[in-house]
Amino acid sequence: MTTMAGRATIREVADAAGVSRQTVSNSLIHPERVKGPTLERVRRVIDELGYRPSNAAQSLRSQRTGAVGFELNATGSATRNAVSFPFVLALSERAPAHNGHIVTFGTTSEHPLLSGYEDMVRSQLVDAFILADTHEGDPRPDWLDGARIPYAAFGRLWGRPELTSWADVDGAHGLRIATEHLLAQGYSTVGFLGWPAGSQVGDDRRRGWAAVHEDRSMPLGPEAMAVQDLGAATAAAGPLLDQVGRGGAIACASDMFALGVERAAAARGWRSGTDIGICGFDASVIAEIESLTSVALPLYEIADHLLGLLQDRLGGAPPPAAGLLVEPGLTIRSSSTR
Known part of the structure; x- marks a missing residue:
């Protein structure tokens, strides 16, 4: 059964083919990783359901850069940067394990602006973004969803319980x-x-x-x-x-x-x-x-989770059922x- 918009989802393809969403993703992006009979079955179901991967997944297959954008606040408070800089280090160290690397870009605004994200997307420098400094009324999730660009947030998406692509410290x-x-x-x-x-x-x-x-x-x-x-x-x-x-x-x-x-x-x-x-x-x-x-x-645990989430989203997986709250030490x- 397809969605109300008439477009099949990767979950529906996986259920119909009796495989995982990752297997569907691999069939589209890395077919060499899928055994012949399974690959044929998945492709047949894709044709029957008329499944079309998202723009992000198509980009992944054809021209993915492997880059994840992260915005740095160059004029932020010492405490804010005392957290964001170690987090960038954690992201940079863990990204290769998720087949990617981190590209940073700067802002001098108190709150993140869309202009930096627009520039990065226009230049085709990154495939996805990790957001930080989340706050109520944050315009970035809606803009990125509208542009069909995957993102994951370090911090709860306050006031938006329907958005689940995040991990935060408890x-x-x-x-x-x-x-x-x-x-x-x-x-x-x-x-x-x-x-x-x-x-x-x-x-x-x-x-x-x-x-x-x-x-x-x-x-x-x-x-x-x-x-x-x-x-x-x-x-x-x-x-x-x-x-x-x-x-x-x-x-x-x-x-x-x-x-x-x-x-x-x-x-x-x-x-x-x-x-x-x-x-x-x-x-x-x-x-x-x-x-x-x-x-x-727990910066490394959060970095691993967010990078893995982006890898799944780029492969066509839906957002997670819920955000992740991690207990600190x-x-x-x-x-x-x-």
């Missing part, structure tokens, strides 16, 4: 394990320093901190908000340290915030780990240099050990 889980670690170390109270309410990423991380208190029937610890800036984080940390008190701890939504807490604590003569527990998020170079405990992002350093 921020709530990250703050949960950070908060549980701080309590297990014997810190009396665990406060929270995050972004102003309304940040999807920040709100997600705060939920993990709040959930630990709810699970333990503990009153919420003190909390403060700041923009992603070291000076603002340091200023917000001062009153928060007063509320948490010596012997308490602060779980932070980013490593930049954790650095701000450390500086504010040092200004009053408190030692990280001994007098105040501090935990950041992202396990960035900032955390490594300052010996800050931090939630570690915790890199423990001296800022949270007593």
